[in-house]
Amino acid sequence: MDSLQKTENQEVSQEQIILDAASKVFMRKGYEGARMQEIADEAGINKALLHYYFRSKELLFHHIFRQSFRSFWPSIEPVLYKADSDIRSVIKAMVYGYANLLEKMPYLPNFIINEINRDPAKVAGLIQDAGIKPEMVVSAFERAMNKGEIVRMDPRELIVNIIGLCVFPVITRPLLGTLLYHEKHAYEQFLQSRKETACEFICRAVCLNFAAKSDF
């Protein structure tokens, strides 16, 4: 009773503070690289408390990973499902959606890729658990691609291409930043302007290059 009140009076629960700290550390270091001590430090509490709340590193990690996994699949912007959306709007929504997500969580893609590599078998369960319905996104693309004179291609491949073009420059930032742009700032600038240029690149690739460019 007393403990319940205590929890309610806090702005954020101790549990949430731990989850935030764990998320930060796991995302950055991965499961193997993360240390319970570092998570405790980040949360400003004692190591033993982590076990009190989440029993084991494995369980704490699962909490983080499941909730991270949900955010990676496009949280299905309304525009995707408007029946009359054209492919240009759909592409734009997708690119900007990912760009915004990645600004907030740049380590998310790598985090997910690594964990799925560590245990590929659990992918199916994760998808089900997260309530992800890929068919809806695919069919939204299919519908939009059937309007206008668009090049014929598998909508799934277009989706892979879009996500890849958004994600790749972010996860390779330290490498390509130095390799091609020589300094951090130039690459950050590139990532900024890229929202537009990626849209243009993709639209041209689906043969929309001669449509109005003004709305970019």
Added chain:
Amino acid sequence: MDSLQKTENQEVSQEQIILDAASKVFMRKGYEGARMQEIADEAGINKALLHYYFRSKELLFHHIFRQSFRSFWPSIEPVLYKADSDIRSVIKAMVYGYANLLEKMPYLPNFIINEINRDPAKVAGLIQDAGIKPEMVVSAFERAMNKGEIVRMDPRELIVNIIGLCVFPVITRPLLGTLLYHEKHAYEQFLQSRKETACEFICRAVCLNFAAKSDF
């Protein structure tokens, strides 16, 4: 003296066997996830021998990582440097070059990305050490892009896009295979046909869509 002869008589040196085993394990599990015991098992030898040959896990890892790092930057197909290569040939060489590399070493990109995330500061040293000259590739692209009526874009961005389109579907295979293609085989087939479709996608994006398609 005796030991030297012994080494020469072997088809592959013990050192090379260890390097191969270590490469396999490190690529798959990363530095943190790899275990010296697993490397020893993979090499069919004892754990202590690893230390005899390479002193520490850290040093062994560095050997592997440096040599891996070299192979990631396009090993600069001759076609890139032929003065009269058109952009279509350059794109094709790049895409097929990476496709072949990734067939042999599918875990390479993730391996490199992870390690560079673990210690971004060392990128510059690695590039220098590997003797990578990005300017040569960039200028090869620039030259090729100045022929024909190509859309104006930063050659570096085109390079990022090409590599991303090649790499992303491979490193997300377990995820996207299940999510979009529902079975392993369908995704493998997609990756096969993708060599061509990726070329087409990119060429269209640089406005080569109306040029002859027959040579694909």
Added chain:
DNA sequence: GTCTATAAAGAGATAGAC
């Protein structure tokens, strides 16, 4: 609920026989 102290297991590294 939160802490300190400590147990238990894991993993890298070394010693020393052969």
Added chain:
DNA sequence: GTCTATCTCTTTATAGAC
């Protein structure tokens, strides 16, 4: 060069006081 046995340190996890 190669092995077995062992040391040492790190890290997860628990016990128990408050």
